[in-house]
Amino acid sequence: MIALCACVGLLCAGRGELTPSSWELYVLSHNGEILSTHRLAQKVSVRLQNDGRFGGSSxxxxxxxxYEYGEGVLVLSSVGATRKMCDTKSMDIESLLLTLFRxxxxxxxxxxxxxxxxRxxxxxxFKKAR
Structure with a gap:
């Protein structure tokens, strides 16, 4: 198990809130190449909950x-996803994101x-959702 910060629900040294929080994808890069995420079937997002669960849209x-987190590392487990088909661009971006969230x-x-x-x-x- 990763050692958690003493400040429950916050990152150490007051660097900002990690949980609970919602985030929306701003930039995605693969091998240093910025990929366009405009016009996907859904907005890409992730929500981290206090109980150690996460979810989102790919x-x-x-x-x-x-998930568990420690200094600079998220450990993800029991990851799953729904399985509907979308347009090719959305599916290509999703494939990369699910590699990140495995x-x-x-x-x-x-x-x-x-x-x-x-990864x-x-x-x-991701930008913090408002």
Missing amino acids: GCNNFFGS DGKASYTLENDELILE DSLKAV
Whole structure:
């Protein structure tokens, strides 16, 4: 288990709230190339809950699972998703995002109302939902 910060529900050193929070995708890059996420079937989003669960939209389907977090690392588990078909562009973006939100570790940075998630060659920048 990852050691959690002493400040429950907040990141250490007052860097900002991680849970509960809702985030909307702002920028997605794969191998350093910025991908267009405009005109997807649904807005890409993720919501982190205090009880260690998360969920969101990957542009076509919804995904969900459990998470723990420590210094700069999210550990995702029991991840699942709905399975409807959408247009090709939405499905391509979704495939990349579900690689980011699969069981295992993803690194994160939280600053200036942005949540940056990275795994392998993927980088997703989320803005805090208002």
